[in-house]
Amino acid sequence: MLLITCPYCREARPEVEFAYAGEAHIARPADPSAVGDAAWRDHLYIRSNTRGLHRERWRHVNGCGRFFNAVRDTVTDKFAATYKAGAPCPIDFAREGAER
């Protein structure tokens, strides 16, 4: 069972306290009616399916209840970072990508 650090509680807690909530940094368009059909389809359904570092949302559902963002390696299941919703991702993906 993973230990996940909630950026709001600032504590590593067992995975059972958390719920996965999909890929992160997919903002809902401010005016969906202005978005074309193809772009809206992509917004709804197209996800990155990453092998490696993946930015994703979790919710500390059986804790503080807050949604937050995380970077997890989908190969090793290890968390590289967790950070508050709205905060920038602390990992430079361009650089990480070059290193991998």
Place this chain on the structure above:
Amino acid sequence: MSDARVIDTGDTPARPSAATAPAIGRGLRVPGRGRNAAAAPVRFTFDGRTITGRAGDTLAAALLADGIHLVGRSFKYHRPRGILSAGSEEPNALVGTDRGDGRYEPNTRATTAEIFEGFRASSQNRWPSLRHDVGAVNDSLYMLFSAGFYYKTFMWPKSFWNTVYEPLIRGAAGLGAPPTERDPDSYAARHAHCDLLVVGAGAAGLAAALAGARGGAKVILVDEQAEAGGWLLSEPEVTIDGRTAWTWLADTLRTLAAMPNVTVLNRTTAIGYYHQNFVGLCQRLTDHLAQVPEGAPRERLWKVRAKQVVLAQGAIEKPLVFAGNDRPGVMLAGAARTYLNRYGVRVGDRAVVVTAHDAAWAAAFDLARAGTTVPLIVDIRPVVGGDLLAQARSLGIETLCGGTVTDTRGRLRVSAVRVNPVDAAGRAGGGRWVACDALLMSGGWTPSLHLFSHTGGKLVWDEADQVFLPGRATEACRCAGAGTGRFGLAAALADGAAAGAAAAVDAGHPAETPAFAVQGEGSMAGTACRDLPTDRNGAFAKAFVDFQNDVLAKDIRLAVREGFRSVEHIKRYTTNGMATDQGKTSNINGLQIAADALGRAAPSVGLTTFRPPYTPTTFGAFAGYNRGRLFEVTRRTPIDAWAAERGAVYEPVSLWRRARYFPQPGEDMHAAVARECRAVRAGVGLFDASTLGKIEIVGPDAATFMNRMYTNAWTKLEPGRCRYGLLLGEDGFIRDDGVIGRMAPDRFHVTTTTGGAARVLTTMEDYLQTEWPDLNVWLTSTTEQWAVIAVQGPSARAVIEPLVEGIDLAPGRFPHMAVAEGRICGVPTRLFRVSFTGELGFEVNVPSRYGRAVWEAIHEAGRAHGIVPYGTETMHVLRAEKGYIIVGQDTDGTLTPADAGLDWAIGKAKPDFVGKRSLARPDMHRPDRKQLVGLLTQDPNVVLEEGAQIVAERDGPIPRTMIGHVTSAYWSEALGRSIALAVVAGGKSLQGRTVYVPMPDAVHAATVGGTAFLDPENTRLAV
């Protein structure tokens, strides 16, 4: 080197004469020898026969002491099988164990089961008896059962697949039978945290625990066996720091026991190693006890989170692969040494040894000194080192270096072994037969890296020793001792101490590395080999690699010849290593044979993946406390007990149990529901709606938030009024619905479906926290704060009016879809005038603690009006008569509001709400979308089956094109006929058309119509 006891030098085996036949079963227990030399006798039964063993024996030890090697029949060929090992890696000796009172377990390893007075064991996979097994005919048919036989044979005819072939194969193959009685035991679970978890309490593990604990680190040391010590228990002559191994062991355990920061757990298997040093331990508490203390759990699952882990699991001896290596009496040399030194049991009177490793020589010497005749040691290696040959000579043991074993014989127990010399080119010469009643083999040792592999730790191939060793770890973990390829007690102690000290330092504690002086240990040199050379045609050799799954060396070669290249595919095709032992004794042999056949080096072929659990683990251990009533929460409403007292029949709705109907004496469900329906339509009914999800939405931006979440427009909804709310996903499909009351300009009382409450709140929180954090709104689940009593029917107002204070219920003052706060029966209420039945109705919300009292008061007040409590089944019928949908029953996550006929609930003027953009996608307007319709069967007495498929024509070629399915179907008491709701492709354009519903009894014709079967003008609501 000729020896009179070598009975034949030709290729035809001769039977040993009666004079030389070993006297099985007498004098096999060596007086004064073994850990339990002075233990009390214990009587147990094997296949009904009473046998006396000693307290402290494993079942295998006690059987061997009685001269019994034959304990079971093999999985596929039903070959007689004996005891191979002395530990948890045992592939052969699986038995059924009966501990009384329904405590039966199949497939228990005889090498780990501890006997006690009254213990009962039985052999498996044989009929009618272990000695005479009809299934053994498979052994003669073995060419049929080669690798992948189930893919190749039994192909035709297809109709035989399920009726003949599968029952035949399942009947013939297999292990023990599952228990027939409910498990009477209980199981426990607990969490633990420590600085250092040490797995394995052999020399390395003990040294690691000592080193780690002395600096104050909190240490847990676990071992799967009944007592700690590992190989120390099997090699008592070694001295450590001047003390004998057993004295040192006792002193060390005493030292550890005296340290408050150390926990030592015996009979505890580390079954799985998971992320971030989370290790599962299964502790066996009562299986070894004759009397189980009342209420004592059988096993306890420990979930340990360790800062540092030291894996000191040792190594597992490899069998040699040669024809007839599975015959009872053929066993691992190390196991024979364990039985002798630890249990005082000689595994035979006349033991031949075949080995590729020095360790087996020590076993031979120990046995020879204990009185077993050792006629011959065959070593694969042309040259052996040290003084092994001299020792053998002094004990009168013939030796053959550069030899091989090519066959064995003996029906139920090995009686002779065929031995051949091997020339410098590796070719086997002519064989001779040597009589024996035990054949001890050793192919060297495989470091036990299962747990290390669970974490994804990398294994590296050691070319010199031909073994996989732990490489880069992915966790805070160290391996120590034989598990790292450092064989021998001195190496294990030093390595364990270093690992324990380093781990303690990494966990933040000081540590010292104790040093140990070891004397008298044997040499640990050896070579690795494939299947042994033979002078016979290997294509017919029954040389077993995987004993438990009956996989032969030739099966692996066949798989390679047939084109399998990946070791994972070879494993699955041959089933090598796929049995319950996960190939502990077979994986490396199988890999090396496969690598040779592929012409590649072993590391490039790679090892198959080890997965938890390390050894077979009971379901009970995993379930722990979560059984029976604790398996799952049952949510009950405040009114649940009242319904139970009246004999309500329940149904589960998500985690709730809800009263489905209230049968009167003599009534079945149909009769009860019909009566309840009549009562509501004609008088008044009472319904417990407390399970409805409720969310209180409060704040200055509450209306804005509601506008964005729900399809409907909320800005103009006045406080004191309700509206039916429809919630979509962002994809435009219906997710939930419910009546929502505006209690104040900044406060909404939202209701959701029973099953959707948590999901809806999560969705709302998601949008509020991550998309619209600027909105000033609070969301609070109030599902369990309110009890909800629905009073429905023409007499509803008359029933509750006398009980209500502060709300004028007159039709003009409190119309349909009104809500008000007041008091009922003297307690606060939020009173909704809403209807899910089509009748005049109220939903009385009161604080939960008053729920039952108010329910009883309304029930009492309703007596004069013939009030009837009704359940969810009646609720379903009444709402279906009105065409009110149930989200999740009439919708399935692909219905838009328009598909469900709910487009009227969309606030078209709103610029945005969740799902609005998706409703504009072209696909959402296709005319052939599945749409909700009503169905009336042409035979009014036929109630369609929910889920039944719908077709356009009565007859036609199969497969038919299915155009939809029935979502709801009931007998309507009000209409005196059946009704149904269905989703049908292009359903709105099929009004009045006939469709067909094939059901098992007949194809039923039905007419498509509207969804409101009763009072479509809603006149009954306007009263």
